[in-house]
Amino acid sequence: MRLLFWVAVLFGGAVGLALFTQFNQSNVVLFYPPYRVEMSLNLTLALLLLAFFIVWTVLSTFRHLSEMPKRAAAYRERSRMSKAQAAMRESIENLFAGRFARAERAAHEAQAWPEQAQTAALVGARAAHRMQESERRDAWMAQVTDPEREQARLVSMAELLVDARDAEGALATIAQLQEKGGRQIHVQRIALRAHQHLKNWSEVLRLARSLEKRNALHPVLALRLKQMAVEAMLEERRHDAEALFHFWRSLTADERHAVRIAELGARYFSSLDKQNEARRIVEEALKVNWDSRLVQRYADCAEPGKALPQIQQAEKWLVDHPTDADLYYTLGVLCLGEQLWGKAQSNFERTLKYADRDAQRRICIRAHLALARLFEETDRAEDAQRHYREGAMLAA
Structure with missing residues (x-):
């Protein structure tokens, strides 16, 4: 639509110019004593237009020539920037691909463009860390001095330190980060790993709870970490x-x-x-x-002597778990402690009835030994010997 508009304008202008030149009979006279120049108005306008284009062309050429050094410098800068950006992409791709030496070399090349030099240093630091070159890693990190990239440097350094099992260094770095207001979920994950290395179980428990609430940990992992922390704190x-x-x-x-x-x-x-x-x-x-x-x-x-409420509770559980060998064994032990010989014997025998001899061999052995001791208490030596033998055979 725009093209049609300009074509119409062009043709309209051409028609107008043709009509103007056809019906224009005016003359222009120039006096420069002793000279007198007379020409038509159409020729005068054509010469003025030609003179304008000549002057414009000369000035434009001069301007382009004067700007050529700047344009050449800008071209070189664009070329260097393009190469540096390509090197940056190559460095990141090699880092993810596990080609850490190539990633580090490409990071050096990417620093040719100052605008991304410190970002390239972060990539180079990770590549050096993966090759266990801690000195080169620290040298890369030392190049990151821009306040706008300080948070990226601290988070990366904390993660690399905890990965290298320098938990105290990682926590010191996280402390610097938190002084600046950094409270990200990723930082909490790093702190969780650091406290786990140092066996600071109270902090492990606190962080695991916090991350679980924010769905930042898999439920199974969160449960395992909390179990480890609670078990250690119970032990203390x-x-x-x-x-x-x-x-x-x-x-x-x-x-x-x-x-x-x-x-x-x-x-x-x-x-x-x-x-x-x-x-x-x-x-x-x-x-x-x-x-x-x-x-x-x-x-x-x-x-001792006060297990009747527990026996009653265990018998209630039997309603929902009528074939649970472990429950029968527990009930037998409770009855044995209260010297309820008959109930204890029947529960131990049901333990042997419902227990899987391969998967629950241990509970079967314990049931045989419990029956043997029960029969010894009730002066049934032959039955006691039989259960001792059967328990020994299972243990063997």
Whole structure:
């Protein structure tokens, strides 16, 4: 549409000019004594137009010639920039491809353009780090001095240091970053790894909780990290009942119901003669996660002569788990502690009935040994010997 407009304007102008020259009979007379020049107006206008184009051409040529050095310098700068950008792309591609030596060489070439020299230094530092050249890595990082790239330098340095297992250096770098207001999720992940290396389990637990809430950790990994931290912190407090109780109450419900954590907490409370707390831990956890380790730990939570409430609870569980060999064994142990010989015998025998002899060999051996001790207590030596033999054969 625009082209048609300009074509119409051109043709219109041509028609107008033709009509003007055809009907224009004017003359122009120039007096320059003693000379007198007379010419038509059309010729005068044509000469003026020609003179204008000659002057414009001369001035334009002069301007282009005077600007040629600048244009040549700009061309060289564009060429250098283009080559530097190509080298930068090559450096990044080689870094991701695992060709670290090539990536470092390309990063050197990419620094030919000053605007990306410090960005190229960050890439070069990562390449040198992957080749375990810590001195060259630090030299690359020292080139990053622009305040606008300070955050990128600190985050990269913290990540590289924690990867090199310099956890203290990584945390010192993160501290500098946080002074400047850096609170990114990625920085928290780096700090989590650093605290894990240093076994700062309270910080590991705090960071794992924070990252899990923000969906920044896979749930399985978050659970494993929290389990490791809680297990270590329980181990530190295993001899102090008050500290152990206070820490246990600080855990979230999901953490207290995790099988490994609940089993360990119940074990430590039992060792401190806090049987009621241990029993409560196991019962709450079993409501959420039914697991054989917790079921077997339940028997250790009984106080001598006061296990009847636990026996009743275990019998309630049998309604939902009528073929659970671990539950029958636990119930047998509880009955044995209360000297309920008949109930203990029947539960141990059901343990052997429902247990898988290949997958649950250990529980079968323990059931045979428990029956053997029961028969010894009730003066049935032959039955006791038989169960000792069967237990020994399974153990062999």
